Amino acid sequence: MTVTRTTKVQGGVLALAMLALLTAGCGTQRPESAGDAYRRTHPTPTAISTPSKPTNLPCPGETTTPTPTTSASPVSAAPGDHYAENHGFRDPFPLYGQSRCDGLAAVDRIEKALEPLRKRGDFAPASTRSALTGLGYPADTVESYQNGPTGVSFLVEVNASPVCVEGTMDRDTTQAHAFGGYPDHSGCDTPSGGH
Numbered sequence: 001m002t003v004t005r006t007t008k009v010q011g012g013v014l015a016l017a018m019l020a021l022l023t024a025g026c027g028t029q030r031p032e033s034a035g036d037a038y039r040r041t042h043p044t045p046t047a048i049s050t051p052s053k054p055t056n057l058p059c060p061g062e063t064t065t066p067t068p069t070t071s072a073s074p075v076s077a078a079p080g081d082h083y084a085e086n087h088g089f090r091d092p093f094p095l096y097g098q099s100r101c102d103g104l105a106a107v108d109r110i111e112k113a114l115e116p117l118r119k120r121g122d123f124a125p126a127s128t129r130s131a132l133t134g135l136g137y138p139a140d141t142v143e144s145y146q147n148g149p150t151g152v153s154f155l156v157e158v159n160a161s162p163v164c165v166e167g168t169m170d171r172d173t174t175q176a177h178a179f180g181g182y183p184d185h186s187g188c189d190t191p192s193g194g195h
Contacts, residue, residue, distance in 0.1 A: 059101035061108075092164070093180035099163055103178025106158045106165050109135055114154075114174045123152045123169065132156055143189070157188045164188030 095103045113131045117123070125144040132142045132154060141157035151170035158165055158178070166188070167176030185191040 056096055056100055059104050062104070092182055095163065095178055095180045099161055099180060100178070102158065102161075103163045103165065103180075106156070106163065107167075107176045107178050110154075110156065110165055110167070110176050111174050114169050118169050118171075118174050121150075121171070123150055125152055128152045128154050128169065141188075155188055162186075162188055 094100075110132065113135055114128065117127055117131060123146075125146055128144040129139075129142055132144070133139050137156050137158070143155040145153055147153040147168055148170070151168060153166070153168045154176075155164065155166045157163075162181040163178060164181060165176050165178050167174065169175075181188060182191050
């Protein structure tokens with residue numbers, strides 16, 4: 001009988017100890033940890049911070065508020081369609097700061113150099129290439145090719161940053177725009193495949 005009474009007493013004492021331990025923990029404070037001290041002195045910001053977009057100052061000759069130059073337009077896709085994501089390597093980088101000003105200056109020089117060819121109706125790729133290399137761009141950084149019966153397209157790597165200028169010339173107009181190359185690719189030509 002003694003064994004049974006001891007077991008019942010031990011079980012009761014154990015249950016009473018657990019109950020005391022649980023109730024003693026309620027309403028008490030634990031010691032402050034290093035993380036608590038940091039959070040108390042460095043509160044969580046109320047707004048989510050996002051990286052800021054580079055700002056542009058007006059470039060020489062600009063009178064309006066500058067906007068980044070880009071030839072890419074975002075492709076909207078249906079949910080589950082990964083076309084835009086899978087072809088993002090073909091979206092050129094916009095130019096900011098001094099590179100943007102360099103690009104705008106190059107666009108202006110190139111359009112002015114090609115305008116006499118356009119007025120004469122000379123849309124031969126060789127003539128376009130000659131006019132562009134005449135501006136001082138090395139021959140290995142200039143491409144020109146036929147674009148329809150009365151048009152020519154061109155691509156110039158202005159500098160190795162890279163600052164790239166591409167455009168077209170046809171009977172009606174000469175248009176060019178500058179950009180900063182492509183992701184996962186060096187040079188100014190449009191990449192044929194991503195990673």
